[in-house]
Amino acid sequence: MATILVIEDNRQNRYLVTFLLEREGHTVLQATNGLEGVALAEELHPDLILLDIQLPDIEGYAVAERLRQAPTLDDTPIVAVTSFAMVGDRERALAAGCTGYIEKPIDPMTFLDEVAMHLQGGSQETPS
């Protein structure tokens, strides 16, 4: 079982993700904005970070970049979870250092599978 950091400003979504992850037995850390997320990640070194892109303080891309700069977090999988589906968002997310990309709305069935895959270090995304 893993420790997973969820950076998500929307309370309902945060709850949904937490519910599903905890139901699987994971330990869930919650951050409601980007800076808090960075601080928590640096402090607690989670096994996986689920990152919302549109955050109230700094953009998810910036968060990903900062996390990647932290020496202790350079190989932690970061999965962008967003409905922000403008063309190029996926590419931008990967370029900013994310290892994967899950599009909202979350399908409870596939979501956990994807999380498990990212925990194992696998990725269906390749930066282009």
Add this chain to the structure above:
Amino acid sequence: MPFRKPSPPSQTSSADVELDGFKTIWRVVVPYTLFSALWIALSNRALALWAPDAATLTTWQTFKGWLFVLISALFIAWRLRIEFQRRRRAVTALAASERRVQKLNRIYAVLSEVNQTIVRVRNPAEFLPKACEVAVEVGGLRMAWIGLVDPENGAVRPVAHAGVTNGYLEQLHIALDDSPRSKGPTASALRSGQPVVVDSVADDPRMAPWRKYALELGYRSIAALPLISGGAVRGVITLYSSEPAFFNADEVKLLEELALDVAFALEMADQEKRRAQAEERLRMAVSASAVGLWDWDLRTNEVYFSPEWKQQIGYADHELENSLDAWRRCIHPQDLASVFDASGSYLVVSEPNYRLEFRMRHKDGSYRWILAQAAVLFDECGAPSRILGAHIDITPQKMLEAELEARVHARTEELEAAMEKAQTADRLKSTFLATMSHELRTPLNSIIGFTGVLLQELAGPLNEEQKKQLGMVYESARHLLALINDVLDISKIEAGQIELKIAPFDVRSAIEAVLRSMMPAAQRKGIALSAIVDENVSEVISDRRRVEQILLNLLSNAVKFTERGSVHLHCRVEAPMVLISVQDTGVGIREEDLGRLFRPFQQLDEGLTRRHEGTGLGLAICANLARLLGGYISVESKWGVGSTFTLHLPLRPPTS
């Protein structure tokens, strides 16, 4: 000069008469001498032969001398008589010949004086009376008049006369019909174009209508000569002599020359008049149009400026001298080089259209815009000799142009501002779209997520009714999300925010991928889904994801609207495009509905809307995407039979 110099008539000189007298003497003396010589030689011998005896011989010898004197006297008398007769005849002939010569000489003098008059005096109103006057005074005629044909009614109108008329012309009343008044010499000459001579006014039947008064005025013979120019009879000159039979063949010949010269002068005068009129018209046109003319003699560098030329820049004719210097002074210093350069280059390369705009300083100090056009005249060696040009004051147009330019400038600035505003608005729109996308989808994502959790009973078991109702919530939320996604998609396309990823890809594999994802839906409806990709189809350079999106949409529409039958995809190359058509056996589209097919939110059949899932945005999105990719979508359909949608996609992007 058309005036031929008539050769003077041949004349018998008085030297001939002297010679004749000398001959007469010889004609008497020579025969007498011969006769005398014969007498001396033969008379005695003849007498001797004839005389019967010596006495008779002696007697006859006495008489022989007397006989000689008698015979020779008779002989001389006879010779002299013949000679005197001959001489009288010769003198009479000489006198007649001299009279004829004098007459011809007079007419010759008339001809030459008239010619001089014609050359000197160009105006017919002056030279025609003068010609009549000369004919009467120099030619010794009784009367002469000239009548011209009135072009309107063909009547002859006397325009000039000289000599004794006493109102004769006023009662001429020449007719052109068939009456006796149309048979006179003037009318005949007019009709025939030939000279007409009346030798005896007293006897000629043609003179019947005018005979009495003509004889009273002392007219004894008449010659009428047509004035012919340009092949038409323009009038007649009619001459009256107090001598009967005055006009013989030689006179008429000379007078014909006279008529020819007068006619020619008339023609010249006409041409002169027409030329003067044309000139006057041109002058008036030039003056009215305010075109300034200039004429530059390149050999002497003399220039001429028309009064209008000077008036354009405010000067009266005398206030500005006609010189190149004056011209140079008036041209705007900045334009000076171009003006004289232009003249030079025009000369050098013979530009067909010399046309130049420049500024000239007005007398009041302001500058006027001038449009100059010119033409070069060349001398016989082909070297330019003169430039003729025209100036038009285009200052008003220039001012309008400037105003227009200012307006255009202002308008451009406005447009630029508007553009910037629009770009700002565009950025705002873009941000708005992104925000909306997030704000609308975030709560919807929660709804769908939680509904999913509940439906999968991850939060506890549900009864059947709860499952059914939650299923409906789930479906509705999904539909709403699709709708939002489509609206955002089309808004992005319309806002030009679609970024294309153009790269080479294999059409065949893209089609296979799309078919794979459509297969389950087709199978669920029991519809046969098939595809043929022609062998020559391979790679295209385009945005694979967008092409797939379009094909997926077309296929899902085809499956959606087909209740039974098949959906068939065919891909072929028609360079420079690749054509991918999706044919179904569905409901088809009415012809009147084809027009609004690609507009947003148009699902054609209201009834169908309920039966067929979809946002009504799919085709609009596809059409827009196809356009972005440089292609388009065409459709053929028959109501109740089926539809074929074809994506026409360029093999490579139009810009590359």
